[in-house]
Amino acid sequence: MQLGLVGLGRMGGNMRERLRAAGHEVIGYDNRPELSDVANLGELAKKLDAPRAVWVMVPVGVTDDTIAKVADVLGTGDIIIDGGNSRFSDDAPRAERLDERGIGYVDVGVSGGVWGRQNGYGLMVGGAQDHVDRLMPIFEALKPAGEFGFVHAGPVGAGHYAKMVHNGVEYGLMHAYAEGYELLTKSELVTDVPGVVKSWREGTVVRSWLLDLLDRALDEDPELAELSDYTEDTGEGRWTVDEAVRLAVPMNVIAAALFARFASRQDESPAMKAVAALRQQFGGHAVRKR
Amino acid sequence: MQLGLVGLGRMGGNMRERLRAAGHEVIGYDNRPELSDVANLGELAKKLDAPRAVWVMVPVGVTDDTIAKVADVLGTGDIIIDGGNSRFSDDAPRAERLDERGIGYVDVGVSGGVWGRQNGYGLMVGGAQDHVDRLMPIFEALKPAGEFGFVHAGPVGAGHYAKMVHNGVEYGLMHAYAEGYELLTKSELVTDVPGVVKSWREGTVVRSWLLDLLDRALDEDPELAELSDYTEDTGEGRWTVDEAVRLAVPMNVIAAALFARFASRQDESPAMKAVAALRQQFGGHAVRKR
Amino acid sequence: MQLGLVGLGRMGGNMRERLRAAGHEVIGYDNRPELSDVANLGELAKKLDAPRAVWVMVPVGVTDDTIAKVADVLGTGDIIIDGGNSRFSDDAPRAERLDERGIGYVDVGVSGGVWGRQNGYGLMVGGAQDHVDRLMPIFEALKPAGEFGFVHAGPVGAGHYAKMVHNGVEYGLMHAYAEGYELLTKSELVTDVPGVVKSWREGTVVRSWLLDLLDRALDEDPELAELSDYTEDTGEGRWTVDEAVRLAVPMNVIAAALFARFASRQDESPAMKAVAALRQQFGGHAVRKR
């Protein structure tokens, strides 16, 4: 089928390739002309037969603005899909605004990173059943070949919600491996840390794709000597903890993984300075001056 | 090659089958006669040609006693392998005691649970190089068919150390999924929680064998309605946190997963009673009486 | 000076007493006639000379509505004080709405619970300097007699912000004592747990008012046998964690204390059911059925 695709960065560009390889007609637009199939959104709309479907795949900061511009070139019966990492709570207001103009809205959480073009993307979809049905050929092409990797999780917002939780879980998984890795590096007994990690890839309870990637990273740099420990977070982890707080879900593991990212970006910890100050006050403990 | 195998429970019994299927001659002993190939350990020793190798696969509480009894029927040049979940710090003293009698000692962390017979077992091995070399045919038969699933992690103790860390990581991974699962169940948006979990099995960053098992559990009982939340822990998680404390490794995630198991076994929390008492004292807050 | 006081529950009623004891003229209103000094807000406004100051001390859910009603009987130059546990982010919009009508707004975080009438209240104040100056006689009467217990923390919102952090800290403090208390109760060595807590009240590093209260609770019920562990949370702890997430502050301790309250209110933990399910799947571990 036909699909408009707005945003041809690392994710969007790869998705265009995967969709075309599956036989779909993709008209891509990006404000970088060298990436774009059309000169502007108006041209993109003209190249698509109604009812149109346009997939927006842009950084989260410009999503609402982009969707507004796309809506301006679409009409009743068309559908806009947001495949970016939007906060789930933005979806319902967005859908309402579009609905006033007769435009449908579907939110899709897309997982898989740079490997998705080759392996397929994990898709978590929120929206009305008829909208999702119309888009199934696209979803089928993007998802992995097997029986998994796609879910219609619920109404508008449920796709991004499921993706948010996915990323929260991802934080926890990564940090569990990371803590185990650090302990192995400190052990006086284990002489082959990368070998232990590699061995875990088959037969063990902890085998996973993330573990495969950790092994890959250690193949490239066995002591991770080239990397800084400075680690960004991209929103979904924070939203997951916020939701846990809102819904009274105990979430010690995922929160700890998030807080560790915060700490990794601090040159020094104001909290620990306060602790050091207290120890100095009551115990006369020697403290380090800066 | 020949192998004596002491302990034919769920793990040992399956390993005997896998080893025999690979063409090895296994003489098994268990104090349950209906499981045992021989009447006693003396008979087991007689059926093996020197230098012998005897794998002990018994519950952690009886390991030292069992090893002592096995050592009594072995002699110089023989090797005892402990494949149970021993604490790594027990390995070196054990090896010393056996070394005084000329008996070698190899410790093996074995992962894979009830699935190992079919998929192969992840093996983490500690011991001297020549001992490990002699046992490689056994390890080859037990491990999965692929290139992973085996590591000679270091000297005596390193195998159980690597397995301990493996299990600590396992605690963290399981709890990360569990927190995500709980949040999904509380969401007002996600209408198909088992469907979300199932979708994650391909294409996503969080795909893993544990996730496959969670999906399997939800297939059997979509709301886990039949299960209690009471969860045991078997030692390795505790030892992992102890080691983190000893080696000054921050381990918030794995410790939180461990503490959650402790909490799951409490009818009520003495700590939270103290918090409730404090709130009542300073705020006149209504509290629940038992 | 004169003060209108709206809301004469546990907190407001005690404050009225303390203010009157200090010689201030307090006109109290409550929708429970038996507590109220006046029949309605109009009457309250009439009894106060302009420029008026009216302190609102109502449950957080009805604060905005109450302030709106109070504003309807006030005029240019008057001030409304919110002494309830409002979220700091509600303060600025509220101040703007009142400012359009010439009414000033000051937010005050009030600590001290039921003990405040006797000991004085800790006051954290946000607002314009001239508003705060006008209200100083009231603040002086409410605060404790000593040199501490009052701060003008910043502009509108800063008072509730400081109170929010105060309560977050309070959660952490309470839980630190609570964990220590639980460990003491489990010790095989300590035979006099209430005695240990009592001894800590002087000379130690951990002495505090909360500890005094814990001792008081144990005097009344040495094993806290009458109390349930079910513990509410009242918002400020959640907002503190939300702010930590927003501002990238690692907050493991306060978040853990909050999550423990959530857990105390669960009959069973969906997360731990998922963990139990996983253990059953991979290990054939016995699990408890409900």
Add this chain to the structure above:
Amino acid sequence: MQLGLVGLGRMGGNMRERLRAAGHEVIGYDNRPELSDVANLGELAKKLDAPRAVWVMVPVGVTDDTIAKVADVLGTGDIIIDGGNSRFSDDAPRAERLDERGIGYVDVGVSGGVWGRQNGYGLMVGGAQDHVDRLMPIFEALKPAGEFGFVHAGPVGAGHYAKMVHNGVEYGLMHAYAEGYELLTKSELVTDVPGVVKSWREGTVVRSWLLDLLDRALDEDPELAELSDYTEDTGEGRWTVDEAVRLAVPMNVIAAALFARFASRQDESPAMKAVAALRQQFGGHAVRKR
């Protein structure tokens, strides 16, 4: 009464002064002659009338050695008191060794730091009733003047156990304040962070001696600009977490406070390098090179 006091460092020296001020005859020994009242332990023993009491107040690493030397100059009916920060599990073996020579043993956890000389020390005592009774005049002199600050917590070991838990609680309390402090410093609303801390000293729920000290530290250095965040830990925090793990007590708060100290001493976090490596692998996320 008479007391031998071995170890006249910061703690021991101050205790000698406080005991003498209360009218006790203290014979102090230290291997630094300029601090010592006697030339050697033999002389110390001679100056005391039997049955003697000798209080050992030395760093934890040399306690056993010092006690052995003291025992060599004592005899049947004498008592040795260990007032250092020994691990509780060392007490019973120590008591048994001394008991074989007819020497009694009492363990005392001493809190109060450099302030103890002036304020009195919090004392947590473990030992036999008759031993404790004999030493009560000493305890009375060391403890604060009020009704609190002393407990006979149980048999040998209980004193150090109670002190261990005290210090674990102390870690949690300090970190709760520290997290609140950090959040205040990040707030866009609060313009007077030291003022907020100071205000909390009276009337609030969070008032405590530690808070007084935090205020004192901020008086000296309002932004803690002179301090490093590098923070030591001295054993009791680790033992507290170890005990929690042994006794299956959920201890998220105190453990998090301990782990934060570990993290404060790391130039970079191996765990976070692993997380950064994973993000780079799956997402092509930009990472920082060292």
